[in-house]
Amino acid sequence: MRRPLRRRTQRGLPLRAVAPNAVTALALCFGLTGIRYAISAEWETAVTMIMIAGVLDGLDGTVARLVRGESRFGAELDSLSDAISFGVSPALILYLWSLRGIPRVGWLVALVFAVFCALRLARFNANIDVSEQPHKSAGFLTGIPAPAGAGLAMLPIYVSFVSDAAFLRSPWLVVPWVGFIASLMVSSVATFSWSSLKLRHHIRFEAIVVVVLLGAALISAPWHTLSVICVGYLATIPFSIRSYGRVRRLRGTPAAEAQPLSSPPDEPVPEAGDH
Template identity: 75%
Template sequence: MNRPIRRSPTRGLPLRAVAPNAVTALALCSGLTGIRFAISGQWETAVLMVMIASVLDGIDGRIARMVRGESRFGAELDSLSDAISFGVSPALILYLWSLKDLPRLGWLCSLIFAVFCALRLARFNAAIDVAEQPHKSAGFLTGAPSPVGAGLAMLPLYLWFWTGMDFWRSPLLVAPWVALMALLMVSSIATFSWSSLRLRTHIRFEAIAFVVLLGAALISAPWHTLTFLCVAYLATLPFSVAAYNRVKRLRGLPGATVPEQTVPAPATEPGALEP
């Protein structure tokens, strides 16, 4: 007598896996909405949508690790969201704002930015199983993360918002700047990884006070503050390169032991895949 085949009940997707992916999807929606506001000429709202996408992108990976909801699906979704929110969306916003007045070269620079952002994400997805990653093992990133690259590319917009000078809207200025930021994203320059920074106990209060002041500045004078943050980040590049070269020299010395850091992958680039 044939026994009936018992089928195990289908298990649903646990909530802890849904939550971080939902945040990533919201980041994607925010980035795409920025394009919609750019089409209607609402430039400040368009930039704000990209900024919201960067905040959401910064917390989705942390939420996934907190609730133990990491998955390969989430990492791939995060990469696609980053390519659109921080590659396609800023490129189109800048093109509609300024680069359309220089049709061929302006569109070329917009294409370069969007494509280079996608190439950066693809490069790090492909390197997920590579054992030897010198920058990551030393606690550094390679090039500017895609949310940072998007923020830097829109620096002329911030300056235009709070100065009102049409000089910052000139495509002859914006086009080379966008291309330069695209190159920074795919470059091999060692940049600081915030996830590897460790604060000393006696300066934690000062760090909290600085974060509070930064938040207040972003609320009261957002474009001035974003301009300051962009300039400050660019100013750290020579120091990050020098710090990485120093670590590399120490590791090359006979008898020198520099412990490798296990740096948790930042949620911004791309999810759990960024070295």
């Protein structure tokens, strides 16, 4: 007598999920390698490793959507990678570059930055399935994302590559700066989300020109360009706060009670930079 066929229970990750997870793992490798170069005092290479990790972090979500490889495992791996690449690694680089000049206070600030980055990511994961997210439903982020926080925290290093001013490496300058950026990561400040920005039809060509010029500037003068990008990003925060305030007034409800315009996606795959 022939036994009835039993359906095999699907276990593990599907093959299509390997590609985005491999990109995430590669970003983690670059983030950790930044620490290796910081120990050797190769500061430009160390910072470059963090920048490459940031680019890869922006690609893994896109790759996951292209191959339909979204998974809870990928979302958790992405958060772990971000906590190390944009929290632990920049904190150690900054400590070895400047903060160890005042070991006790410097290490405390490095710890605060790394822990605040992890707290931000934990808050992000905890809110994935929450239906009421006023900032997200309005097209904003809550606080600055982890990759942006890492890039902003290392702004004194970029400027030091351009200028030989010794005061830029002073821990008394770097300590309040790193503390300020760490507080922005865990703050409730509304910031612009790249995924919510829409280009009008008549300015798409101009946008391509700007992207090309930006890419050329990053190749020819990377540290000047990164410094300008960081200052420009910080300059957008007052405008994002005002824009969100306008949205909140249009809704006619307090921020804590605002109803979302749309429900979050079923799969916890973050957009590039949402973390």
